[in-house]
Amino acid sequence: KKYKVAIVGATGAVGREMLRCIFQFHFPFESLKLLASARSAGKVIEYEGHEFVVEExxxxxxxxxxxxxxxAGGSISEKYMPYAVKAGCINIDNTSHFRMDPDVPLVVPEVNAYALKEHKGIIANPNCTxxxxxxxxxxxxxYFDIERIxxxxxxxxSGAGVAGMEELYRQSQEVLDGKEPVAKTLPCASDKKHYPIAFNCIPQVDKFDLDNHFTKEEMKMVNETKKIFNKDIKVNATCVRVPVLRGHSESVYIETKKPIDIDKVFELLSNSHGVELYDDIENQIYPMATLFIGDELVHVGRVRKDLDNDHALSLWIVADQLMKGAAYNSIDIGLKMIEMDLL
Ligand code: A2P
Known part of the structure; x- marks a missing residue:
């Protein structure tokens, strides 16, 4: 069967990757409608010999x-998705709007595809991190039963969209030209102050929750991880924006119920669907963001047992967040639903 498909926010950083993933991973479409704001209506997007006219x-x-x-952003999903559900369309949403709704499955296919069976017309794609x-x-x-991360x-x-990338390019040039870099978007377009990202690290992604002192991005990692693993796992996150164009890296420390057997860890990581173990320190092999632009896998390296705690492990995890963290995971949810006879 082939499907009548739409991409909402098709002109954005993630939307463009969604179009690419539909072709690259052979999502079976009969027709493909590209939707964006009135500003983009009429614009022609070409892909592999196909011409698509963007509609409002x-x-x-x-x-x-x-x-x-x-x-296309949480407020757009909030406003328009109910019409899509009413029209009988199944919606795979990359925004944060519906993620914690108990009626909406939050899915990474290789982890919790079973949750898709409970969908009511909306499936949420988790946060990239x-x-x-x-x-x-x-x-x-x-295997080891993780208790704390x-x-x-x-x-x-690029996690801040096209505007974030533009800002890094422009500010880098401003600094090289001996000028003061002008900050307009980062760390968060809707917050009061903006700081330069060129030659800098900013310990703020999204707005702060003034009650608990964590940012919304950090709380997404806390709450979404519990929902996806379906257990009360403890998570403490610090989210930092760095001057990298594309690809998120993570330094992760876990504490487990079972003691760590490092050979077993390597065996499990070598046999994890969607994961590439990229770890050979003798040859200085470890994942870096620039190595994996446009690729759909999750890359893991620097895997090592803690020196003091027998129940703890450190690792370094890198993925192209526009792909595995957004577009690819969304298309993969769709493909999984076809496989499970849910579409
Ligand atoms: P447009 O390009 O017409 O503004 P990004 O995350 O890279 O900033 O992309 C956001 C995406 O969401 C773009 O495709 C953008 O379209 C789309 N978008 C923003 N506002 C609206 C809206 N009011 N209606 C439909 N699409 C929107």
Whole structure:
């Protein structure tokens, strides 16, 4: 069967990758509708010899559409997705809007595809930082029973959309030209102050929760990890924006119920679906963001047992967050639903 498909936010950083993934991973489509704001209506996007004319997203965009992939922002999903659900369309949402809704499965296919069976027309794609972490840790959790995760992220500017990338390019040039870099978007477009990202690290991704002193991005890692692993796992996250264009890195420390057997860890990571073990310190082999742009896997290296705690392990996890962290995981959810007879 082939499907009538739509991409909402098709002109954005993630939307463009969704289009690429639909072709690259052979999502079976009969028709493909690209939706964006009125600003982009009429714009032509070409891909592999196909020409698509971008249409304006409206309440009536979903008549006859069977599956839609969304990445136009939480407020757009909130406003328009109910119309799509009413029209009978199944929606795979990359925004954070519905993620913690108990009626909405939050899915990384290789970890919790079973949750898809409970869907009611909306499936949420987790936050990029959560996806790569739970994908890498899934087999370790099954075997060693992870009790606690402490994670620091090193997040690329493309996580803040096209505007984040533009800002890093422009500010880098400003600094090289001996000028003061002008900050307009980062760390968070909707917050009060902006700081330069060029030649800098910013320990703020998204806004702060003034009650608990963590950022919303950090709380996504805390709450989404519990929902996906379906257990009360302790998570402490520090999310940092770094001057990398594309690809998120994470330094992860886990504490487990069972003692760590390092040979077993390497065996499990070598046999984890969607995960590439990239770890050979004698030859200085470890994952780096620039190595894996455009690739759909989660790369793991620097795997080592803690020196003091027999029940603890450190690792370094890298993925292209526009791919595995967003577009690819969304398309993979769709493909998994076809395989499970849910589409
Ligand atoms: P547009 O390009 O027309 O503004 P990014 O995350 O890279 O900033 O991309 C955001 C995506 O969401 C873009 O495709 C953008 O379309 C789309 N978008 C933003 N606002 C709206 C809206 N009001 N209606 C539909 N799409 C929107």
């Amino acid at each position: 997203l409206t309440e009536n965009s979903f008549e006859g559409i069977e599956v839609a992939f969304w990445s 959560t996806i790569q972490m739970v994908s890498a840790l899934n087999r370790l959790n099954e 402490i994670v620091s992220t090193y997040q690329a500017v």
